[in-house]
Amino acid sequence: DTEVTQTPKHLVMGMTNKKSLKCEQHMGHRAMYWYKQKAKKPPELMFVYSYEKLSINESVPSRFSPECPNSSLLNLHLHALQPEDSALYLCASSQDYVSHGYTFGSGTRLTVV
Amino acid sequence: GNSVTQMEGPVTLSEEAFLTINCTYTATGYPSLFWYVQYPGEGLQLLLKATKADDKGSNKGFEATYRKETTSFHLEKGSVQVSDSAVYFCALSDQNTGNQFYFGTGTSLTVIP
Numbered sequence: 001d002t003e004v005t006q007t008p009k010h011l012v013m014g015m016t017n018k019k020s021l022k023c024e025q026h027m028g029h030r031a032m033y034w035y036k037q038k039a040k041k042p043p044e045l046m047f048v049y050s051y052e053k054l055s056i057n058e059s060v061p062s063r064f065s066p067e068c069p070n071s072s073l074l075n076l077h078l079h080a081l082q083p084e085d086s087a088l089y090l091c092a093s094s095q096d097y098v099s100h101g102y103t104f105g106s107g108t109r110l111t112v113v
Numbered sequence: 114g115n116s117v118t119q120m121e122g123p124v125t126l127s128e129e130a131f132l133t134i135n136c137t138y139t140a141t142g143y144p145s146l147f148w149y150v151q152y153p154g155e156g157l158q159l160l161l162k163a164t165k166a167d168d169k170g171s172n173k174g175f176e177a178t179y180r181k182e183t184t185s186f187h188l189e190k191g192s193v194q195v196s197d198s199a200v201y202f203c204a205l206s207d208q209n210t211g212n213q214f215y216f217g218t219g220t221s222l223t224v225i226p
Contacts, residue, residue, distance in 0.1 A: 042216035
């Protein structure tokens, strides 16, 4: 299995809703990432988990809450989002050394209404 | 610090034309360099990579050579196809800065029949 699987592929949520994005990989990668990508822009790093511990939080608002239940799973919990949070949310994973590159999931297209 | 500079797009080419997308970088250490491709509505896919100076990465007819003397990693393809229409991102990783990628701004390529 050489994939990163993200669910759901599309999500529409109201500003008072609570939802979660899920990401799964079975490549034995020990680092996992959440990125946010707006249209026609490069991905922006949100969070990095290394060996299931949060190692980087790029000053992301608290309405985004990451969770890494085990080495294969990564969640992003969403609460009280704003319309400007609408974007493509990408999960990625990598081996210890990023010289091998990231493997990205296909993303969750989030729309906040 | 680390950064990647990519040529501005969008780029429009006729089928079978030669493609070059320029990418230059700055890095504090010895980075690995990557090209990622993003097709419409999808996540990022690793296209090719090079981990040390003078390495050439290649895949699907695309090539890029890691040039330390010019700090460049230009993407080339001899004959583009309509199916190559996508956004291309140049990126680097540097072990000195942990598990983090630095992306260029992306170059949109449209190939017309």
